[in-house]
Amino acid sequence: MARAYLGGSNAHVEKITASKTLYAKDSGKVFFLNPAALSTITLPSAVTYPGWEVTIIVHEDDGGTMDYKCNISCYSGEFFNGILVPSDGGGPSIANGTDQDNVNITTSATSGETFQIVSDGARMHVRGHIVDATDSLFASTPLS
Numbered sequence: 001m002a003r004a005y006l007g008g009s010n011a012h013v014e015k016i017t018a019s020k021t022l023y024a025k026d027s028g029k030v031f032f033l034n035p036a037a038l039s040t041i042t043l044p045s046a047v048t049y050p051g052w053e054v055t056i057i058v059h060e061d062d063g064g065t066m067d068y069k070c071n072i073s074c075y076s077g078e079f080f081n082g083i084l085v086p087s088d089g090g091g092p093s094i095a096n097g098t099d100q101d102n103v104n105i106t107t108s109a110t111s112g113e114t115f116q117i118v119s120d121g122a123r124m125h126v127r128g129h130i131v132d133a134t135d136s137l138f139a140s141t142p143l144s
Helices: none
Strands: 013-016 030-033 039-042 053-058 070-073 080-086 093-096 102-105 114-119 124-130 136-139
Touching: 080 102, 080 136, 093 136, 124 136
Parallel strands: 013 030, 030 053, 039 070, 080 124
Antiparallel strands: 053 114, 070 102, 080 093, 102 136, 114 124
């Protein structure tokens, strides 16, 4: 999806404070995540929308850790491929494309943790930068 140009690129920015389903029209957006309760972000079909992409950034208003848990969930029947790399030296969380359909973001997640998600036409690929290896993980079940 084309982005507006005003002397450079300008991504559309939106805040997420509750559960939200993303659609084809959301491709190219940057979302700042600060849920007011347990929430789920549901992605569109990777198969239907090859090239679809978003960036999701944890944004706790006080700059600290999240107050509530959040799940980023694949479209029904689809799975993630990708890696979440922690800066604490702990091992990365790796999705193998066969059974992890959630990124579980815990209340330990810190402002600035970032998830770049893009569809290759078969599955969603995630590249994430997290502070601690336990902050956000690929999982086969959502947090509750």
